[in-house]
Amino acid sequence: MIVLGIESTAHTASVGIVGENAEVLGLASDMYRPAAGGIHPREAANHHVELLPGLVARALEAAHLRPREIDAVAFAQGPGLGPCLRAGATVARMLALTWERPLVPVNHCVAHIEIARVLSGLDDPLLLYASGGNTQVVAYGAGRYRVLGETLDVGIGNFLDKLWIAMGGTFPGGPALEAEAKLGHELIPLPYSVHGMDVAFSGMLTATLGLYAQGVPRPDLAHSVEVTAYSMLTEITERALAHRRRTSVVLGGGVACNERLRGMVRAMAEGQGGTSFAPPKSLCVDNGAMIAWTGALAFGAGRVVPVSASRVEPRQRTDLVEAPWRLPPAG
């Protein structure tokens, strides 16, 4: 089975094509980068509408496939920015109708999780999903992915982006802050906000910007933010491993590109006698291949939707959707 997936929830328009075993046959992406400030939803949606048809052609070309060889079309149904979601869904509906193929809606968060899980080779790992809008420790249980702990305010990536932009940088902030942090050495105390299994970042944002305004060097602040924020994530992940009596963890989402976060979680998991895994960076950030792969799983479980009933769900949380492909076979 070969599935084409369309991602358009926020900044990235992407088309991926995957095969039976999650092998990525074709992937073509383009990120909308605002000239200044954060994402403007309407502008991002226009970017996606303009680029998606060409990205479909490029992905097919890279995969050496013709449309008739595609078995199903998957799209990111939510969560995300309404105008961006509608742009991707419209292109997916059009392809499903012209190619006469089933249409499969996919939750974007579950897609980050499923691509990381299949590449890890681990059947039932604990997952740390750290991205722009989300920061969740997740485990599968009774038909869906359960959120064991999460951010109480903004997602860690949005926090890093906002901070970097306020310190004079441009979007996306996470990778730039990672480079800047390598130049810093001094560890400056910042609010460390862990509440049971949850975390919060707004106190650290305010404190860091206050210190920056007082003239504290940006590299030292970047270093301290990374150490503090990623320690918080590592702590709740370690606690979840203990509660769930697990030792191995899989990372997903754009912030899982970060080498320091990868290293801290790896050291923690190895300390528990387990392992950690993170996908290649191109599959941590938003991409169409994760939508295609989760679409393949959902299609296998019969989750198709008529074009007339397909809709986007801007607020569709990880734990609001079922993952029927994970249920044990009936009988």
Ligand code: ATP
């Ligand atoms: P969500 O999945 O919650 O909807 P999203 O789809 O907007 O969020 P992703 O593409 O999954 O976002 O992740 C993008 C985020 O990852 C951005 O906030 C970006 O700054 C961050 N990011 C990317 N690379 C790195 C890195 N090397 N270090 C830290 N953060 C990074």
Ligand code: FE2
């Ligand atoms: Fe994402």
